[in-house]
Amino acid sequence: MTTETPAPTVMVVDDHPIWRDAVARDLADEGFTVVATADGVAAARRRAAVVLPDVVVMDMQLADGDGVRATAEVLAVSPASRILVLSASGEQDDVLQAVKAGATGYLVKSASKAELSEAVRATAAGRAVFTPGLAGLVLGEYRRMGRTRKAAPMLSERETEILRYVAKGMTAKQIAEKLSLSHRTVENHVQSTFKKLQLANRVELTRYAIRHGLDKEP
Numbered sequence: 449m450t451t452e453t454p455a456p457t458v459m460v461v462d463d464h465p466i467w468r469d470a471v472a473r474d475l476a477d478e479g480f481t482v483v484a485t486a487d488g489v490a491a492a493r494r495r496a497a498v499v500l501p502d503v504v505v506m507d508m509q510l511a512d513g514d515g516v517r518a519t520a521e522v523l524a525v526s527p528a529s530r531i532l533v534l535s536a537s538g539e540q541d542d543v544l545q546a547v548k549a550g551a552t553g554y555l556v557k558s559a560s561k562a563e564l565s566e567a568v569r570a571t572a573a574g575r576a577v578f579t580p581g582l583a584g585l586v587l588g589e590y591r592r593m594g595r596t597r598k599a600a601p602m603l604s605e606r607e608t609e610i611l612r613y614v615a616k617g618m619t620a621k622q623i624a625e626k627l628s629l630s631h632r633t634v635e636n637h638v639q640s641t642f643k644k645l646q647l648a649n650r651v652e653l654t655r656y657a658i659r660h661g662l663d664k665e666p
Contacts, residue, residue, distance in 0.1 A: 455479045456569070458503045458568060484498075502530065523549075530574065553570070615658060620634045
């Protein structure tokens with residue numbers, strides 16, 4: 449007897465109610481569990497903290513900010529979530545800023561229902577997915593970054609920040625107090641970093657940070 453893997457849970461964040469509802473409906477039709485929707489940064493953060501979605505389908509233009517800020521805010525309260533941007537914009541700066549904030553993938557809104565469904569599944573599995581043409585742009589930028597500075601491109605800005613403090617020997621409690629975060633949130637970020645970097649403990653994490661120059665102030 450085999451047990452089917454549960455469908456990923458999804459939250460849809462978009463300031464256009466008709467589009468937002470259509471995306472949520474399409475994903476539900478494809479078997480995903482849509483656990484929440486939101487129209488802006490504040491609502492996305494608040495709801496993500498409660499439902500902890502596997503994937504967040506994120507627009508770049510929101511009611512009270514942008515998708516870059518919303519991506520960082522959602523990952524701050526739900527670090528295990530993965531972000532798939534679905535935007536009308538395919539501009540280089542928007543794509544790079546979204547990825548740097550922690551987005552796993554980026555699709556333009558001309559993507560078909562089937563393409564979106566497949567992208568959500570890939571994102572839930574941790575695979576980067578981009579509208580054709582955008583993947584090369586992102587790869588080229590990270591290669592350029594790698595030539596000019598030491599970096600940990602797999603990590604979000606918050607994860608990199610916490611990693612710096614771990615490398616300095618600070619405890620999760622001390623980091624939480626310094627960054628005004630909960631102890632649980634810091635631990636979740638640390639566990640997410642372990643998973644992304646395929647490391648087993650804080651000693652390996654510290655070695656990684658030192659090797660990449662992350663034990664020093666940027």
